[in-house]
Amino acid sequence: MKLQFRWEVFNLTNSVLFAQPDSGLLDSSVGTITSLAGDPRIMQFALRLSF
Numbered sequence: 001m002k003l004q005f006r007w008e009v010f011n012l013t014n015s016v017l018f019a020q021p022d023s024g025l026l027d028s029s030v031g032t033i034t035s036l037a038g039d040p041r042i043m044q045f046a047l048r049l050s051f
Contacts (some may be wrong), residue, residue, distance in 0.1 A: 006046040014041040 017038030021031050 001049070001051045004048040004050070008044050008046075010042045013042065016030060016041070 004029040015038075017036060018033050019035040021033045022029050024030055
C-alpha cells in the first residue's frame with residue numbers, strides 16, 4: 001500500500017490577467033474593463049491511496 005499527498009498551486013504569484021475592454025462605441029462603458037481573463041490563486045490538496 002502507498003499513500004500519496006499532493007499539493008498543487010495555480011497562479012502562484014496571484015498575477016492579475018485583465019480581460020479585453022468593452023469595445024461597443026455606442027455604450028457609455030466603452031473602454032472599461034469589467035472582468036478578469038484568468039483565475040485568482042487556486043490551491044488544491046489531494047490524497048491518493050494505491051493498493
